[in-house]
Amino acid sequence: MTRRDVFLRYILAPTCCILGLFGIIELALRFGPINRLIDAYRPAYADIQDTMRVHVEKQLWHVETLAASSQPRVVFIGNSAVVNGIDPAIVSNALTARGLTAQNLGMTGLFAYELPLLARSILTPNTRAVFFFYNTFSFADDFHPDAVDVRWDILEALRLAPLRSSEELLSYLNRAGLQLFASARYRGMFHTMAAQYLSGKLRKLPYSWDYDPQEPPPPPIRPRVMEPPVAASNWVRRSYIDSTELETTLSYRGLARFCELARDNATKLIVGPMPEPDFAAYNRYAQGASKPTVDRKVEAIARRCGATFLPRAPLAEMETQDRLFRDPIHFGTKGREIFSNMISATIGSLL
């Protein structure tokens, strides 16, 4: 047997078979009924709290599933404050007359640089408008360590953060592999679901929020005492500090880029702050974050690219009401209801 024969029989043929098998699996995962079935049974946050990666995977799966639907839509995107803060059913009621539906595309810890990376799932042909709600930590200058392997697009990433080292080249390439193969990208979620199935614990997602809507209401008043801050090197704290202190960051550039993409796609982009309770300013991560500074920078970006900017002023009253928030970032059930109604009341004039 010649070297060429060995190469063809033992290297090339198995490689083609492997790629073919992956191709079949990828097609199956993108097949509507399978896709929706997995989406319906995606694990609840309460069941996977110690595996953030699985949470990130299942949220992106949901976003991609929604992207496949053909109904004209208005989408809300942001971090977990959006996941838990906007009820798409309430907002949809205000959009029915226009033949639109509201969808919540919130993803835990989403930084603004991720918007262009996920543009394919957000700016679909049937997306009429995108509401991006940010927090004072949304404009980090670094990739999100728990999400970067999942929420990734190599070309957009290269545009935002050109390679600086060979090590980065390797990590970009490895993420590109995950980007290519959904079977590898979502394997944490598949494993979790398989384990739940085998142990008889697989269940339909009981609610789309991270937290149980039946949980006791938040306390009416929170202490206003400075907590000892975490180290400045902590990536969460860093994201608050960088959003405020740096004039431009990876995420500010990401927002500007997404704005361009939305404009090219003829999709209306509306950018505004997500209500953050006043008591959050005493939080050990958020100390030093400045809402006016972040708002000013975002407004400037929105102006430059023709997006609509929503000022914070109408939210001020809400931000003082501790009872609406279950923690420094997330609305409780009542807060979500109030905020969703507030959006419903104004959305008509914004579209």
Add this chain to the structure above:
Amino acid sequence: MIFNSFAFVMFIAIALPALVFLPTRIRIPGLIIASYIFYAAANPIWLIILVGCTVVDYHLAHWLDRQVDARARKLALIVSCAMNLGLLISFKYTAFIAESINVVLSDLGATSPVLPVYSPALPLGISFFVFESLSYVIDVYRRRTRPVERLSDYALFISFFPHLIAGPIVRAQDFIPRIRTSKPLQPKLTVSGIELIVWGLFKKMVVADNIGPIVDQLFEKGGGPSSAAAWSAGILFAVQIYCDFSGYTDIARGLARLFGLELCQNFRWPYFSRSIRDFWRRWHMSLSSWLRDYLYIPLGGNRNGRLQTTSALFLTWFLGGLWHGAAWHFVIWGLYHGALVAAGNLLYPRFGRAWDMLGGVLQAAFTFALVCIGWIIFRAPDMTVASAMIVKMLTPWQNPGIAGVPTVVMASLVPLAAGHFAAMLYYQNDDDRSWLWGVPYGIKLATVSISTVAIVLLSGQSGKFIYFQF
């Protein structure tokens, strides 16, 4: 670049077809360049160290070989050892030494750290290629091997990418003669190489990477609330580190076979060992034989009485532990194994008959238990946690029950262990045996394709190989 990464798949997809069809005289430089690219991908600066080390040792060995004067020969040897060990110490042990001295001085009353602690990034694989360089120069000095004629052959011996980062620690006399005669893509070697690669990927990606997070949790909790949980931490880490490291070695050996080259065996069913001495004949064999040949025997070995044998043994294990990492728990782990080997040597003449009467299964179980205790020392974040876990393991009456034991994971070890045992019976010590070679082509194709896809689907969150840190 790690073997289980997409970047490596792309690298090999380009390198393999580009290199295997070249004539030998071009293929060797091509392999060196590919290996250098592989290495520089982590950090291009480290390549300077690798190339510098290669060039200096190559020329030193030639100069040494030409000398007739014993003192000149020794001088060349000392220069080479000083350079190689100096590199290793400066990158790997400077911070450890400074920290240890600062601790001692602080115990003696110093109020602030006396020595600055500088810890540079450790070049990948430095512990491995430094040992390979040392063994080569020492062998030339001892006239056990001739200096390599061509610099390219020596450069390939040091840098050949499958073994560059985490071994096995190759000897020049085993590797270099094969370079010029190697023929890539020989049918049987290719099939057995692919079999090794698939096995290695399964061990690393499916077993080690899925067990890893559970092991991390158990060690974070100090082994859990019960003696059984602490034992499960030890056992799971034993499985994880074996599958991680032997998986790497399998992939490395499999890749080498595709190029027609052989790397030495590094593991021979170590968890079926019947004594600690036997364990070290089967675990990380390339390191233990290196320590034996270049440290233990030169220190006197077992030729000069019990005291010197024991001293040589402990010094070897002290340095063997330190080789694994610049931390005291690695040293203690090394000394623990040294103590077990020494105890075996001392006790066997008196209690050997009783030990033999235990039978193979009990001997293997007892040895495995001792190894697991050792792994606790190796893996625990510090000695306080390690000693608490070991106490818990050894006092089951004080920590009864199975609270904290990951029962599903432990149960899944049973079929894995059965499969491992069956594999041992099939492969035994026959390094050339290949199951895949003996089956029809269609089955070969289906097995490799389906196994590879299953491995990717079942893999855990990809982590670096444990031995990369050494």
